[in-house]
Amino acid sequence: MPRYDLVDTNRHGTRCAGEVAADANNSICAVGVAFEASVGGVRMLDGDVTDAVEARSLALNPQHIDIYSASWGPDDDGKTVDGPGELATRAFVEGIKNS
Known part of the structure; x- marks a missing residue:
């Protein structure tokens, strides 16, 4: 679950x-693209976010995951591009292959 603060640091x-x-x-307004899906949250942004932290978070309970979302990364300054590291990429691939 998000940690609420005055600037909504972890809301994305x-x-x-x-x-x-x-x-x-x-x-209300919206219909989700997978509107019968369940959502589970993994808190990983409150400390140092490393490739290993991302991989452990992505590998948590894969039997319950149908959709992976990489909804974090550097602030959008218009010039910085980043993606998952080697371990996180492997966790995405394993989650997809073993679902």
């Missing part, structure tokens, strides 16, 4: 999850 992944799994016919 929560918003992305809502866009994926928002209930159909919810009388």
Whole structure:
């Protein structure tokens, strides 16, 4: 779950999850692209985020995961591009192959 603070530091992944799994016919606004999906949160952004931390987070309970979202990364300054490291990439691949 997100850690709420005055500047909403860790809100992006929560918003992305809502866009994926928002209930159909919810009388509010959105319908998620996978509206019958369940959402699980893994807190990994409150300390040093390393390739190993990302990989451990992505490998947690893969039997319950149908959709992976990499909704974190560097601030968007228009010139910085980053992606998952070697261990996190391997965790994504294993999660996909073993689902």
